[in-house]
Amino acid sequence: MAVADEDGGASARPKRADAVRNQQTLLAAAAEVFVTSGVDAPIREIAKRAGVGMGTIYRHFPTRADLVVAVYRHQVEACAEAGPALLAEEESPFTALERWVDLFVDFLVTKHGLADALRSDSGGFEALHAYFLDRLVPVCGQLLDAAVGAGEARPGIEPYELMRGVGNLCVGRDDDSRYDPRRLVDLLLRGLRGTRSSS
Amino acid sequence: MAVADEDGGASARPKRADAVRNQQTLLAAAAEVFVTSGVDAPIREIAKRAGVGMGTIYRHFPTRADLVVAVYRHQVEACAEAGPALLAEEESPFTALERWVDLFVDFLVTKHGLADALRSDSGGFEALHAYFLDRLVPVCGQLLDAAVGAGEARPGIEPYELMRGVGNLCVGRDDDSRYDPRRLVDLLLRGLRGTRSSS
DNA sequence: TCGTAAATGGAACAACGCTCCGCTTCACTT
DNA sequence: AAGTGAAGCGGAGCGTTGTTCCATTTACGA
Numbered sequence: 001m002a003v004a005d006e007d008g009g010a011s012a013r014p015k016r017a018d019a020v021r022n023q024q025t026l027l028a029a030a031a032e033v034f035v036t037s038g039v040d041a042p043i044r045e046i047a048k049r050a051g052v053g054m055g056t057i058y059r060h061f062p063t064r065a066d067l068v069v070a071v072y073r074h075q076v077e078a079c080a081e082a083g084p085a086l087l088a089e090e091e092s093p094f095t096a097l098e099r100w101v102d103l104f105v106d107f108l109v110t111k112h113g114l115a116d117a118l119r120s121d122s123g124g125f126e127a128l129h130a131y132f133l134d135r136l137v138p139v140c141g142q143l144l145d146a147a148v149g150a151g152e153a154r155p156g157i158e159p160y161e162l163m164r165g166v167g168n169l170c171v172g173r174d175d176d177s178r179y180d181p182r183r184l185v186d187l188l189l190r191g192l193r194g195t196r197s198s199s
Numbered sequence: 200m201a202v203a204d205e206d207g208g209a210s211a212r213p214k215r216a217d218a219v220r221n222q223q224t225l226l227a228a229a230a231e232v233f234v235t236s237g238v239d240a241p242i243r244e245i246a247k248r249a250g251v252g253m254g255t256i257y258r259h260f261p262t263r264a265d266l267v268v269a270v271y272r273h274q275v276e277a278c279a280e281a282g283p284a285l286l287a288e289e290e291s292p293f294t295a296l297e298r299w300v301d302l303f304v305d306f307l308v309t310k311h312g313l314a315d316a317l318r319s320d321s322g323g324f325e326a327l328h329a330y331f332l333d334r335l336v337p338v339c340g341q342l343l344d345a346a347v348g349a350g351e352a353r354p355g356i357e358p359y360e361l362m363r364g365v366g367n368l369c370v371g372r373d374d375d376s377r378y379d380p381r382r383l384v385d386l387l388l389r390g391l392r393g394t395r396s397s398s
Numbered sequence: 399t400c401g402t403a404a405a406t407g408g409a410a411c412a413a414c415g416c417t418c419c420g421c422t423t424c425a426c427t428t
Numbered sequence: 429a430a431g432t433g434a435a436g437c438g439g440a441g442c443g444t445t446g447t448t449c450c451a452t453t454t455a456c457g458a
Contacts, residue, residue, distance in 0.1 A: 016424055016435060042414060053438030058416070215404060215455055241445060252407030257447070 023060050025050050027074045030067055034110045039068055068110065069128065075107040076132050083139035087146055094152035097143045098189055101166060104136075105185055108170040137163065154194040162192070222259050225249050226273045229266055233309050238267055267309065268327065274306040275331050282338035286345055293351035296342045297388055300365060303335075304384055307369040336362065353393040361391070 029050035033041045043064075047054045061067035082103055090096035111132070141159035148155045165188060170181040228249035232240045245266075246253045260266035281302055289295040310331070340358035347354045364387060369380040 014425090018424070019436065022437085043416085044414075047438090054416080055418085055438060056436080059436075064415095213456095217455070218405065221405085242447085243445075246407090253447085254407055254449085255405075258405070263446095 019060075022050075022052055022056055026052065026057060026060060026067075027071055030071050031075060031106075031110065034068075034071065035106050039064075039110065071110055072128060073131075075110055076135050079103055079107050080135045080139050083143055087143060092152060093143065093146035093150045094193060097147050097153070100140070100143055101185060101189060102182075104140075104163070104166060105170060105182060108167055111167075133160075153192050157192065218259075221249075221251055221255055225251065225256060225259060225266075226270055229270050230274060230305075230309065233267075233270065234305050238263075238309065270309055271327060272330075274309055275334050278302055278306050279334045279338050282342055286342060291351060292342065292345035292349045293392060296346050296352070299339075299342055300384060300388060301381075303339075303362070303365060304369060304381060307366055310366075311370060332359075352391050356391065 026046070030046050033046050033049050037045060043054055043057055046067075047057055050057075057067070061070060079100075083100055086096040086099050087093060090099065137159050140163050144153065144157065144159050144162065147153035166185055169184045169188065225245070229245050232245050232248055236244060242253055242256055242263075246256055249256075256266070260269060278299075282299055285295040285298050286292060289298065336358050339362050343352065343356065343358050343361065346352035365384055368383045368387065
């Protein structure tokens with residue numbers, strides 16, 4: 001749900017099925033490549049990963065910013081939907097939270113690259129950021145409440161605080177192998193769990 | 200004075216004369232190109248403008264950041280030295296201030312590009328920024344005081360404030376022809392001069 | 399004046415962005 | 429089911445840029 005048709009509204013002509021399929025494939029492939037190679041990854045690489053030609057990418061996303069924004073929205077949606085799913089399938093709410101944060105970090109890599117790719121249209125960026133908060137903070141809160149409720153996490157932390165903290169840990173790294181944000185985030189979560197004996 | 204030899208200290212071997220000449224030429228040429236084409240200007244273009252080969256640039260400045268930083272320092276120095284010089288050669292202190300601000304805006308183009316080219320080494324950037332303030336604020340103050348003293352500018356504005364204002368007017372433009380910071384700066388200075396009749 | 403090491407220039411290679419067009423595949427009509 | 433128009437696709441090819449490398453030139457000390 002929620003993702004609907006990604007279309008402006010009533011489409012004059014329904015898009016061809018293969019086109020829609022390719023668009024989804026591209027979004028997924030681009031997301032993967034962005035994580036490993038950054039948002040400046042060569043178009044060829046994304047095309048190869050998706051198993052399509054470069055022309056297809058340019059057809060769907062004329063500029064790099066278009067592609068990054070699309071991936072961004074796609075990721076926000078996936079992240080939001082993954083929250084309840086993880087909560088349902090995981091035994092421990094805290095483990096669900098951990099896995100969700102991991103997805104969230106993947107997403108942040110794209111998000112930070114976005115700021116670079118979009119410095120021209122800063123208005124549109126603000127809008128996306130607002131959308132991002134509206135959509136994700138409640139999900140994070142749901143996971144956090146569950147973990148706190150199960151006695152697996154210390155209370156007193158707001159969802160926005162946690163997301164902001166994780167986000168800040170992920171800034172500033174640029175193909176710098178000396179700094180791995182994920183390790184720091186891991187520490188942060190370990191702290192959130194607190195001393196196990198306290199429960 | 201002040202520029203000294205740009206060298207770490209006692210050089211074991213004096214550099215060859217043509218090498219230092221070329222280095223100066225490159226600094227000047229790069230500064231010009233940065234203003235017109237941004238800090239991402241092709242190396243070839245800078246080389247051509249300086250009348251040297253590309254190899255020469257890579258010899259003096261292995262990475263683009265090295266070049267940008269060198270230009271940055273060079274510009275700070277030039278700006279600082281230009282202050283008193285303009286004050287001496289111009290009839291009106293306010294005109295001197297105007298011309299100085301114009302140089303300052305040129306310099307800001309480089310400065311802003313610097314932030315992008317240096318996102319990795321943010322520590323070094325802070326150091327440069329401090330150097331920049333220490334060196335330039337007094338010069339700006341000197342010009343400002345002169346203009347105020349001559350009754351050509353309203354009092355009550357601190358040098359740091361003025362520089363900050365001009366600096367802020369110059370952010371955010373990226374080959375966007377709709378926004379010309381220089382026009383805005385001109386307005387700001389017009390406001391600083393105030394109503395001519397007040398003197 | 400002469401030898402040598404520093405310095406130079408630009409050809410050459412690699413990687414990338416973007417365009418363009420012949421071919422493929424879909425969706426709709428009859 | 430078969431035909432048909434066009435939407436969609438792939439990737440070769442062109443232009444641009446970063447970076448290296450080395451034959452040649454040039455400055456400086458002896």
